[in-house]
Amino acid sequence: MRDIKAWRKASLCIVALFSLLVLPTSAAQRLAAHTVDAKAEQARSAIRAFTLSVDATDAPRGVFHARLTIPVSPGPLTLVYPKWIPGEHGPTGPILQLMGLKLTAQGKPVSWQRDSVEMYAFHCVVPPRAATLDVSLDYLSPVTSAGNGYGNGANATAQLAVVLWNHFVLYPQGHATDNLIYRASLRLPMGWKYGTALPISKETSQSINFEPVSLTRLIDSPLIAGAFFRSVPLASDKDSSAQIDIVADSEAALAMSPDLIAHYKQVVAEAGALFGARHYLHYHWLLTLSDAMDFNGLEHHESSDNRAPERILLDEAARLRFVTLLPHEYVHLWNGKYRRPAGLATSDYQQPMQGNLLWVYEGLTRYLGDFVLTSRARLRNVEETHEYVAWVAANLDNNRPGRAWRPLADTAIAAQLLYGAPGEWAAFRRAADFYDEGLLIWLEADAIIRERSGGRRSLDDFCRSFHGGQVGPYIVKPYTFDDVVATLNTVAPYDWRGFFNARLNSTGLHAPLGGIEASGWRVVYTDSPNLYLTAREHTSRATDLSFSLGLWLREDGTVSDVVQGLPAYNEGISPGMKVITVNGRKWSPEVMHEELKAAKTSTRPLELLVEKGAYQKTVRINYKGGERYPHLERNSARPDLIEQIIKPLT
Numbered sequence: 001m002r003d004i005k006a007w008r009k010a011s012l013c014i015v016a017l018f019s020l021l022v023l024p025t026s027a028a029q030r031l032a033a034h035t036v037d038a039k040a041e042q043a044r045s046a047i048r049a050f051t052l053s054v055d056a057t058d059a060p061r062g063v064f065h066a067r068l069t070i071p072v073s074p075g076p077l078t079l080v081y082p083k084w085i086p087g088e089h090g091p092t093g094p095i096l097q098l099m100g101l102k103l104t105a106q107g108k109p110v111s112w113q114r115d116s117v118e119m120y121a122f123h124c125v126v127p128p129r130a131a132t133l134d135v136s137l138d139y140l141s142p143v144t145s146a147g148n149g150y151g152n153g154a155n156a157t158a159q160l161a162v163v164l165w166n167h168f169v170l171y172p173q174g175h176a177t178d179n180l181i182y183r184a185s186l187r188l189p190m191g192w193k194y195g196t197a198l199p200i201s202k203e204t205s206q207s208i209n210f211e212p213v214s215l216t217r218l219i220d221s222p223l224i225a226g227a228f229f230r231s232v233p234l235a236s237d238k239d240s241s242a243q244i245d246i247v248a249d250s251e252a253a254l255a256m257s258p259d260l261i262a263h264y265k266q267v268v269a270e271a272g273a274l275f276g277a278r279h280y281l282h283y284h285w286l287l288t289l290s291d292a293m294d295f296n297g298l299e300h301h302e303s304s305d306n307r308a309p310e311r312i313l314l315d316e317a318a319r320l321r322f323v324t325l326l327p328h329e330y331v332h333l334w335n336g337k338y339r340r341p342a343g344l345a346t347s348d349y350q351q352p353m354q355g356n357l358l359w360v361y362e363g364l365t366r367y368l369g370d371f372v373l374t375s376r377a378r379l380r381n382v383e384e385t386h387e388y389v390a391w392v393a394a395n396l397d398n399n400r401p402g403r404a405w406r407p408l409a410d411t412a413i414a415a416q417l418l419y420g421a422p423g424e425w426a427a428f429r430r431a432a433d434f435y436d437e438g439l440l441i442w443l444e445a446d447a448i449i450r451e452r453s454g455g456r457r458s459l460d461d462f463c464r465s466f467h468g469g470q471v472g473p474y475i476v477k478p479y480t481f482d483d484v485v486a487t488l489n490t491v492a493p494y495d496w497r498g499f500f501n502a503r504l505n506s507t508g509l510h511a512p513l514g515g516i517e518a519s520g521w522r523v524v525y526t527d528s529p530n531l532y533l534t535a536r537e538h539t540s541r542a543t544d545l546s547f548s549l550g551l552w553l554r555e556d557g558t559v560s561d562v563v564q565g566l567p568a569y570n571e572g573i574s575p576g577m578k579v580i581t582v583n584g585r586k587w588s589p590e591v592m593h594e595e596l597k598a599a600k601t602s603t604r605p606l607e608l609l610v611e612k613g614a615y616q617k618t619v620r621i622n623y624k625g626g627e628r629y630p631h632l633e634r635n636s637a638r639p640d641l642i643e644q645i646i647k648p649l650t
Contacts, residue, residue, distance in 0.1 A: 024515035026528040039227040049212055052184045054168050056225070059161035060189060062154070070133045072105075072126045077133070078173040079636035081113075082219065082349035083120045087248045087298045087336070088150045089344075089355050089418030093166060094534040095120055100138040105130040111612040112591045120350065121173060139167045150275055153294040160226030160247040161188075162198075162288055162305060166349070176347045178390045182211045184218060193229035195245025197221050197302035217474065219349070220300045224286045230254040230584035233263055235268040238276045242268045244326070248289035253310045260313065264291035265376035267327050271334075273649035274373070276468035277337040279475060285326050289313070297325050299332030301474055309539065317538035318530065323379050330368035334467040335365050336474060346479040358412040359504060360484060363438010365445075368463070371439055385646060386632040389443075389516065392436045393523050394630030396511035399546045401564040402430035403511070408437050409504040424575030427546075427563045437511060441503050444515030447641055448499075450517065458645070461601065519634045527597070530629040543589045548596060548628040549606075549621065554581060557587040559610075567623040573610065579619070580616065581609040593627065600626030 048071035055065040070079070083093040087348025103110040104388060105127050126133060141156040155162045163186065171180055186208045188194060198221035200210040210486035213221070226247030234242045244264060248254050264285075272278060284303040285597045288309045298305040306325050312318040340359055375385045396403075403558025411418060414436045419432060446459035469477065483499075488496045503512050513523060537544055541555040551559055557579040562569040579587045582595045583606065599606045605620040634640070 022217050042228050050180060050182045052182050053189045056161055056163060057189050059156045060158045060159060060344050062156045064139040066137050068135040068204050072133045074130055077124055077126050078154040079122045079466035080173045080350050081120045081170055084349050084353050085151060090419055092150060092152055093571045094152045097140050098137055099140055102136045104134045135170055145423055150298055154292055156247055157290050157292045159228060159249045171215055181212050181220050182215050183212045192219050192225045192227055194223055194225035195284055195286055196223035198284060198568050222305045224288055228254055232256060234265045240281055242283040244285040244287055246287045249310050253289045263377050263379045267373055269650045270373055270376045271330060274463055275334050276464040277471045279333060279570040298330040299329045299336050300338040302330035306422060317535040320535040321539045324374050327367055328374040331365045331369035336361050338474055338477060339467055340478050342478040342480050345476060355412050355415040357549040358415055359434040360440045362435050363443050366435045366439040376648045384531055390523055390630040390632045391530055391532045392439055392598055393511060393513055396437055399427050399563050400430060401426045404507055404509055406430045407505045407507050408433060410596035426561055440515055447515050447518035450641060452492045457491055462488055520635050520638035522635055523630055524633040525628045525630055529628045543592055549623060549626055555565050567621050571619050571621045573619060577610045577612045580611050583607050597627055600624055
């Protein structure tokens with residue numbers, strides 16, 4: 001009798017577990033807060049788990065080989081390739097790089113056909129008595145960017161690779177990815193070391209075997225590997241740990257100084273004080289240093305995929321330009337992964353994501369990561385902080401004529417289009433302005449809270465209430481606009497709904513500078529270069545004359561964009577033109593700056609010989625303003641709230 005009861009109990013468990021693989025989870029279920037328990041994952045994986053084996057030994061030339069075993073039942077089956085990748089805010093799954101797709105069952109080929117409408121779906125018929133379907137495919141890393149960067153760009157060089165699991169998987173259409181369990185393994189080139197937050201079950205000289213996890217967690221756990229590798233511990237206690245794992249194209253690039261390590265340790269400490277809780281057990285900043293890749297970052301729950309110039313740890317200008325990268329992605333752990341807009345908390349990777357709250361997801365992260373935490377950890381000194389804020393404000397106030405027709409809310413809703421938009425005419429189109437304009441809006445919100453509470457409360461209190469909560473790993477707690485407003489009202493009663501709606505939905509020529517002004521500062525322009533802008537020019541090899549003539553130029557003199565209404569545009573300059581000479585002198589950035597400076601006292605207009613296609617023409621710009629750069633100027637009539645905001649908590 002005991003054996004029969006045990007058999008019945010086991011049978012019921014098998015049915016329940018099998019139903020997880022066959023029945024899709026509703027969006028409402030996905031939107032509820034959920035916890036992925038490692039032991040539960042292992043238990044579910046014992047029955048009908050997916051397997052994924054990735055061979056990255058050919059990664060130095062950009063080739064990855066993958067094999068999957070998918071549990072199936074006979075009959076029609078649709079497999080899908082991940083399309084909407086979390087954090088990329090668009091249908092960016094790099095399906096064009098998927099090659100050599102083959103399906104087999106019981107040792108025989110199974111034919112497949114792509115859906116005629118949904119390009120990420122593949123139809124097949126599983127033959128009778130087949131219990132598994134074997135899939136083989138290759139992923140070829142692009143040599144250059146193939147879209148918005150992120151996973152669409154290059155992911156491998158001769159010395160390193162970034163392994164993004166969504167590149168190598170197919171899964172049954174219509175199933176919640178939380179309920180699909182994958183056993184993954186990886187082979188790397190001989191001698192390469194690696195870093196990842198993905199739990200490991202076994203490692204040999206031939207391969208790395210990972211613990212069974214849900215497809216959600218697998219794709220949320222990238223891996224970096226390379227011949228030149230370094231791991232830097234930052235914090236460790238009984239509840240959690242944090243570290244930076246670095247791969248680079250050269251050994252010299254790994255040289256992180258003790259002072260810089262101390263500042264990153266302070267980032268961890270300051271974030272703990274700001275939010276009041278950590279939602280991870282082990283956190284890994286995965287830092288890839290290579291000039292062959294796009295420079296960007298992508299947040300994950302227990303790690304982040306960060307890519308920066310090879311010499312960022314050695315070059316001062318690169319440091320100043322990209323110093324916010326790691327703090328920004330770290331803040332996303334709380335604001336983006338733990339707390340996530342409901343429209344981005346989808347049940348699988350085929351469901352469209354709604355970006356209407358990206359001004360919170362990205363805008364608040366820009367404020368907290370790039371401004372607050374970076375400054376509190378002293379990764380940037382006070383002067384550098386002022387210069388950064390001045391550039392952000394002036395760039396939005398001076399260089400965005402598109403704001404006269406396009407409200408900020410639309411840049412968030414249309415993010416999936418704007419991320420991949422061309423660089424030319426961006427000033428008139430507007431870009432993903434919810435990042436930087438979000439910083440200005442949240443600075444103003446912080447100033448309002450401090451003023452209305454007599455300095456007793458701040459946006460820090462909102463962060464502890466909204467992003468604090470449960471301590472522990474891998475929880476998602478979706479939110480709506482109403483939740484943001486309600487929590488702010490518990491911190492400082494105010495018309496927060498009206499405040500945000502006015503700034504999100506209005507059109508006009510000027511950026512919301514109320515936060516800077518309420519903080520006791522104002523934006524002014526002088527002929528002294530802005531420190532942050534100078535670092536951007538150095539690292540991008542561009543010339544930024546947007547605050548004077550109203551144009552940006554590449555290293556060779558090609559105009560990358562212009563600002564409508566400013567002198568260069570008014571005289572007929574447009575993107576794609578190439579400056580050949582400046583006042584008769586051969587183009588160079590140095591010559592351009594010299595002649596622009598001299599134009600302030602010259603009696604003649606600035607004369608540019610420009611070329612477009614097979615034609616050349618001379619353009620005369622009657623501009624006498626000289627060089628013009630933004631800075632912050634103190635207004636002593638108000639208290640210095642910026643000083644208070646960036647004051648360390650620990």
